[in-house]
Amino acid sequence: xxxxxxxxxFRILKIGQxxxxxxxxxMNHNYMYWYRQDPGMGLKLIYYSVGAGITDKxxxxxxxxxxxxxxxxxxxxxxxxxxxxxxxxxxxSSPLQSYNSPLHFGNGTxxxxx
Amino acid sequence: DAKTTQPPSMDCAEGRAANLPxxxxxxxxNEYVYWYRQIHSQGPQYIIHGLKNNETNEMASLIITEDRxxxxxxxxxxxxxxxxxxxxxVRGKSAGGTSYGKLTFGQGTILTVHP
Numbered sequence: 001x002x003x004x005x006x007x008x009x010f011r012i013l014k015i016g017q018x019x020x021x022x023x024x025x026x027m028n029h030n031y032m033y034w035y036r037q038d039p040g041m042g043l044k045l046i047y048y049s050v051g052a053g054i055t056d057k058x059x060x061x062x063x064x065x066x067x068x069x070x071x072x073x074x075x076x077x078x079x080x081x082x083x084x085x086x087x088x089x090x091x092x093s094s095p096l097q098s099y100n101s102p103l104h105f106g107n108g109t110x111x112x113x114x
Numbered sequence: 115d116a117k118t119t120q121p122p123s124m125d126c127a128e129g130r131a132a133n134l135p136x137x138x139x140x141x142x143x144n145e146y147v148y149w150y151r152q153i154h155s156q157g158p159q160y161i162i163h164g165l166k167n168n169e170t171n172e173m174a175s176l177i178i179t180e181d182r183x184x185x186x187x188x189x190x191x192x193x194x195x196x197x198x199x200x201x202x203x204v205r206g207k208s209a210g211g212t213s214y215g216k217l218t219f220g221q222g223t224i225l226t227v228h229p
Contacts, residue, residue, distance in 0.1 A: 102163060106157050107157045
């Protein structure tokens with residue numbers, strides 16, 4: 001019963017490097033989301049997807065890209081890492097297009113950009 | 115989405131009930147009240163949600179006032195493992211938006227359960 005799985009758990013990047021944060025879910029959920037959480041702060045929505053091939057921007061999309069080629073996977077791409085992207089990144093999914101449907105979160109990727 | 119107000123911190127003795135309040139005076143009729151918690155370094159964990167009626171599951175109970183302007187999350191027998199940040203979130207259709215996934219996390223309540 002894996003749920004939402006994120007890899008890697010930790011990563012250190014140099015300024016200007018790129019990386020992909022992986023997220024996969026085995027619950028056949030249509031909706032998937034990427035959030036970031038800065039120290040001592042709440043979560044902010046970066047991007048979300050309502051199904052394979054469909055993505056849209058959240059509150060803080062600048063500096064990130066996403067794709068959704070399958071129902072299970074929703075990777076987040078950082079092209080030119082900046083110190084402002086140091087954060088903990090959480091992926092989440094939900095089954096239905098409904099406010100009556102909880103989001104289920106992964107355990108996060110802790111990213112440091114130096 | 116409606117804004118929520120929670121106390122920044124609360125204490126609870128192990129084995130006692132923890133009652134976490136939340137004010138959401140501007141909630142709309144079709145907006146749900148959700149509770150999540152976050153234990154240090156882990157992802158947010160869904161606890162419970164409701165619209166109008168009180169709800170109970172294996173983790174907690176949710177009491178929503180009749181006017182829906184406030185709610186209380188009840189952990190009936192708190193344990194040390196319940197020490198976490200608890201977030202009360204109102205979730206519904208933003209004005210003009212269709213982002214069903216959006217959960218607006220505030221600062222939450224730091225609940226400390228002590229022996």
